[in-house]
Each structure stands twice: as C-alpha cells, then as structure tokens.
Amino acid sequence: MTTVGTTAQSVDLAIIGAGSGNSIPDERFDATSIAIFEEGLFGGTCMNVGCIPTKMFVYAADIAAAARESAKYGVHARVDDVDWPAIVARVFGRIDPIEAGGREYRVDRCENVTVYASHVVFDGRDEATGRYRLVTANGETVLATEVVIAAGARTAVPDVIADSGVPFHTNADVMRLPELPERMAILGSGYISAEFAHVFSALGTRVTVIARSDTLLRALDADIADRFTAIAEQQWDVRRNSPVTAASSLPGGGVRLEFASGDPLEVDALLVATGRTPNGDRLALETVGLSLTDDGRVPVDEHGRTSARGVWALGDVSSPYQLKHVANHEQRVVQNNLLKGWDADDLESFDHRFVPAAVFTHPQIATVGLTEAQAREQGLDIAVKVQNYGDVAYGWAMEDTVGVCKLIAERGTGRILGAHILGAQASSIVQPVIQAMHFGQTAHEMARGQYWIHPALPEVLENALLGLDV
Ligand SMILES: Cc1cc2nc3c(=O)[nH]c(=O)nc-3n(C[C@H](O)[C@H](O)[C@H](O)COP(=O)(O)OP(=O)(O)OC[C@H]3O[C@@H](n4cnc5c(N)ncnc54)[C@H](O)[C@@H]3O)c2cc1C
Numbered sequence: 058m059t060t061v062g063t064t065a066q067s068v069d070l071a072i073i074g075a076g077s078g079n080s081i082p083d084e085r086f087d088a089t090s091i092a093i094f095e096e097g098l099f100g101g102t103c104m105n106v107g108c109i110p111t112k113m114f115v116y117a118a119d120i121a122a123a124a125r126e127s128a129k130y131g132v133h134a135r136v137d138d139v140d141w142p143a144i145v146a147r148v149f150g151r152i153d154p155i156e157a158g159g160r161e162y163r164v165d166r167c168e169n170v171t172v173y174a175s176h177v178v179f180d181g182r183d184e185a186t187g188r189y190r191l192v193t194a195n196g197e198t199v200l201a202t203e204v205v206i207a208a209g210a211r212t213a214v215p216d217v218i219a220d221s222g223v224p225f226h227t228n229a230d231v232m233r234l235p236e237l238p239e240r241m242a243i244l245g246s247g248y249i250s251a252e253f254a255h256v257f258s259a260l261g262t263r264v265t266v267i268a269r270s271d272t273l274l275r276a277l278d279a280d281i282a283d284r285f286t287a288i289a290e291q292q293w294d295v296r297r298n299s300p301v302t303a304a305s306s307l308p309g310g311g312v313r314l315e316f317a318s319g320d321p322l323e324v325d326a327l328l329v330a331t332g333r334t335p336n337g338d339r340l341a342l343e344t345v346g347l348s349l350t351d352d353g354r355v356p357v358d359e360h361g362r363t364s365a366r367g368v369w370a371l372g373d374v375s376s377p378y379q380l381k382h383v384a385n386h387e388q389r390v391v392q393n394n395l396l397k398g399w400d401a402d403d404l405e406s407f408d409h410r411f412v413p414a415a416v417f418t419h420p421q422i423a424t425v426g427l428t429e430a431q432a433r434e435q436g437l438d439i440a441v442k443v444q445n446y447g448d449v450a451y452g453w454a455m456e457d458t459v460g461v462c463k464l465i466a467e468r469g470t471g472r473i474l475g476a477h478i479l480g481a482q483a484s485s486i487v488q489p490v491i492q493a494m495h496f497g498q499t500a501h502e503m504a505r506g507q508y509w510i511h512p513a514l515p516e517v518l519e520n521a522l523l524g525l526d527v
C-alpha cells in the first residue's frame with residue numbers, strides 16, 4: 058500500500074524502524090493492519106551502512122593484505138592498483154537494489170502495511186480509544202493499539218568534533234567517498250574503528266587511530282586487547298592515551314587535530330567511531346510515560362515489553378548488545394510474543410546468556426562468554442589455556458606468528474565459560490564453542506566427543522580444549 062496522506066489512520070500495530078523491525082510482518086500478520094515508520098533506508102543499519110557493506114569492503118581489504126603478505130610463502134605478489142570506485146560500485150551495486158526492493162515490497166505489495174517514510178514521535182494516547190498517537194515529521198497522525206520500537210542507534214559524535222564545525226565522516230557515508238583519502242584519522246578504538254582501519258589501510262590510505270585509552274578494543278579480554286593493540290601499532294599509526302583537545306578545518310577539506318600532548322595531526326579525512334547512541338531519546342517517549350536507562354536505552358523486560366502496556370522494543374534502541382544477531386533474535390522473540398498477546402503466560406524470553414561477537418579487522422577477533430577478568434571477579438575457580446595458532450599444522454601452513462585461542466573453563470565441572478580468539482578465521486572457529494556453551498557441553502565432551510578434521514585450523518580450538526586443566 059502506498060504512503061497515505063494527512064488523515065489519521067488507525068492500525069493494530071505500528072513499527073518504528075525498518076531495520077530488524079521490518080522482519081516482523083510475515084504471513085502470520087496478514088490480518089493485522091500495520092504502519093511502518095522509516096526515516097532513512099529500508100533494511101536499517103546492518104544492511105545499508107553496517108555489517109554487510111563493511112564486510113564486503115573487509116573482504117577486498119583481506120585480499121590486498123594477503124597479496125602484500127604473500128612473499129613469506131615464496132609467492133611474490135603485489136598490489137598494483139586499488140580501484141576504489143569499482144569497490145564502492147561492487148558493494149552498493151548489490152545493496153542499493155535490495156534496499157529499493159524491500160521498500161517497494163512493503164509499499165506496493167503488502168495490502169495490510171502502510172509505509173511512512175518519515176521521522177515519527179509519540180504524542181501521548183488518544184483519549185477516546187486509548188491508542189498510542191504517533192505523529193510524523195510530515196504531520197501525519199497514526200493511532201496504534203500496539204507499538205514496536207525498533208529505532209536503532211546513531212553515531213555519538215564527541216563535542217570537541219561536533220562543536221568545531223570540521224567536516225567528518227561516519228559509517229553512514231565513509232563507504233561512499235568519491236576517492237580513497239591519502240591520510241585518514243579514525244577517532245575511537247572500538248569495533249568500527251578496528252574494522253575501518255583495516256579496510257582503509259589495506260587499500261592504501263595512511264591511517265591514524267586515535268584512542269583515549271591505553272588499549273584498543275579494551276572491552277575484550279585483556280590478553281586479546283593487548284595483543285591486538287601491539288599488532289595494530291605495527292600496521293597503523295596508533296595514538297594511545299590521546300584525547301583530542303581541538304579540531305579545525307584545513308583549506309581543501311582536510312582536518313587538523315590537536316592533543317593534550319604530542320604533535321598535532323593533519324589528515325584529509327576524519328572518521329568518527331566513538332560509539333553509538335540509542336535513538337530512544339528522539340521519540341518523545343515521556344508523552345507515554347517511558348524514560349530511558351542511564352545508558353540511554355529503552356528499558357524492556359525479558360519478553361521485550363516496556364512499562365507502557367502494548368509498547369515493545371528490540372535491537373540497538375533497547376538491547377545491551379548492539380549486534381545484528383542479537384537484534385534478529387530479539388525481533389523473533391517480540392514477533393512471536395505479539396502473536397501470543399501481551400498477557401500470555403507462555404511469552405518467549407530473550408536469551409542473552411552467551412552473546413558472541415566478531416571484529417572483522419586484521420587479524421580477525423571473535424569472542425563469546427566471560428573474559429578471564431570477569432570470571433575471576435565472579436569468584437569462579439577457573440582454568441585458562443592460551444593456544445597459539447602457530448603450534449597446529451594449519452598454523453604452520455600459514456606461517457602464523459600472531460594467532461591465539463584463549464579458553465576459560467570452570468575447574469571441577471569442565472563448564473566452558475569463555476572463548477577469545479585472535480587470528481585468521483576467528484569468526485568461524487568460535488562457532489562450535491558458542492554451540493557447546495548453549496547446549497551445555499563440557500570442555501572434555503567437546504574435545505573428545507567428536508572428530509576434528511585434520512589438519513584444519515579448528516585444531517587450534519581442539520588443542521586449547523585439551524590443554525585446559527579442568
Ligand atoms: C559500521 C557498522 C558495522 C557493524 N557491523 C556489525 C557486524 O559485523 N555484526 C553485527 O552483529 N553487528 C554489526 N553492527 C551492528 C548492527 O548493525 C546493529 O546492531 C543492527 O543493525 C541493529 O538493528 P536495529 O534493527 O536495532 O536498528 P537499525 O538497523 O539501525 O534500524 C533502525 C531504523 O529505525 C529508523 N528510525 C530511527 N528512529 C526513527 C524514527 N523516530 N522514525 C522513523 N524511523 C526511525 C532508522 O532510520 C533505522 O533505519 C555494525 C554497526 C555498524 C554501525
């Protein structure tokens with residue numbers, strides 16, 4: 058159905074955000090009247106400006122890095138040229154039609170769905186019906202019996218940058234730059250910084266990573282974060298303990314950054330990657346009696362219900378994990394709970410016990426479960442094993458000198474508590490540990506209860522399991 062005009066529409070369900078929220082209406086909702094509000098791109102962050110395009114760029118960067126590192130295998134390859142516009146065209150030539158197709162499907166081919174291509178906010182409840190009143194930036198009003206808030210998050214820009222007026226990029230536009238910058242500063246030292254530092258550096262940009270703290274990716278297990286920081290310093294110009302004190306524009310579009318100590322830095326492009334703020338603060342939630350958590354999220358119970366009856370929330374706007382597989386999981390839970398009904402006594406619950414993540418940088422990093430420090434803080438009696446990639450056969454094949462697989466398990470029970478992997482294919486190698494943790498397999502069962510293909514790289518995980526003194 059096409060976007061409607063100015064009269065108030067009444068619907069059974071309103072969905073704010075067409076990222077994970079857009080997956081809610083399936084054939085089970087065919088008899089439900091639905092309004093979808095999307096101010097930006099259909100498919101949301103992951104599809105358009107997050108997970109998927111970044112990994113497509115990372116793949117190109119991996120190829121370039123492999124060519125540069127090939128001499129150690131007796132293969133003398135070179136990167137002669139990087140055709141940045143061709144890389145951009147490959148990525149968005151695939152993604153943009155999917156965005157357009159997803160929008161067209163909802164707008165033209167879903168009889169029960171009305172799409173509002175606009176920002177929307179709550180405006181209290183309708184007195185006569187008790188329905189939630191939602192008002193778009195275009196002045197349209199929709200009355201909804203139930204609402205799903207799936208509004209995601211946006212880049213948090215530090216005041217020193219925002220107030221200075223300097224030009225800067227975020228994940229939303231940096232993948233569409235017309236040309237590769239010669240010099241780029243990346244402010245922040247988390248996931249987005251680590252992935253884009255690899256992409257731009259491998260493709261030929263001189264990258265400077267600017268970290269406030271001493272360690273990059275410091276939320277990870279300390280051994281992994283320390284090791285990654287050391288590797289990063291060999292690959293990129295890394296400024297640790299370097300809060301930016303001032304920023305100014307240079308003629309020609311560049312930026313000059315100043316620090317409390319150390320030389321100023323002049324670059325052609327600045328990428329801001331300093332965390333993402335949930336979008337709940339832009340929804341006028343106070344008009345329906347909702348307030349945010351201290352860290353800016355819409356509070357929900359384990360079933361996805363807010364404290365406003367009929368209003369649910371999922372994904373980056375409410376979740377403690379800003380990850381697409383978590384948003385997808387929460388979307389499925391809320392979707393099923395919508396069908397069961399707000400008061401059903403068999404509502405499904407979010408499962409946040411073992412949330413894994415991977416950083417697609419160079420080398421890759423993957424993590425699930427407790428860090429060693431968290432396990433010790435909890436007073437658990439633990440065994441820790443750090444297994445080098447270089448000590449298994451495939452690691453020899455790769456001439457690997459950096460990869461490690463660190464496992465943490467509970468002594469006595471053999472319960473696997475955490476896995477932290479830095480090295481090639483880490484995002485795939487970690488998957489069987491995620492499975493073991495979910496299904497309650499112990500370290501010994503996992504190590505000896507199955508075959509491990511020889512001499513494949515997951516033998517690093519097998520050896521780590523066998524090395525645990527549980
Ligand atoms: C660069 C980058 C790389 C990433 N890589 C990975 C990865 O490799 N793996 C991973 O698991 N996660 C990754 N993530 C995180 C992942 O993208 C998010 O966790 C996920 O997309 C969140 O989904 P969501 O549905 O909650 O929000 P979103 O997909 O952000 O959807 C929210 C939608 O709501 C719309 N919206 C917001 N407010 C309003 C309003 N008031 N009115 C109308 N519309 C509104 C927005 O325009 C947006 O389209 C990455 C994120 C970034 C930024």
Ligand SMILES: NC(=O)c1ccc[n+]([C@@H]2O[C@H](COP(=O)([O-])OP(=O)(O)OC[C@H]3O[C@@H](n4cnc5c(N)ncnc54)[C@H](O)[C@@H]3O)[C@@H](O)[C@H]2O)c1
Nearest residue numbers: 215245246247248249250269330331332333379415416417
């Ligand atoms: N592969 C993946 O799964 C993937 C990839 C990218 C993003 N993401 C998700 O998106 C989220 C956001 O990514 P991100 O990298 O922006 O956030 P992040 O939380 O991973 O890292 C933010 C970094 O910015 C730093 N920082 C904050 N304020 C700063 C300031 N004023 N000056 C300098 N540094 C500052 C923090 O210390 C931290 O190092 C991630 O937490 C992750 O959940 C996931």
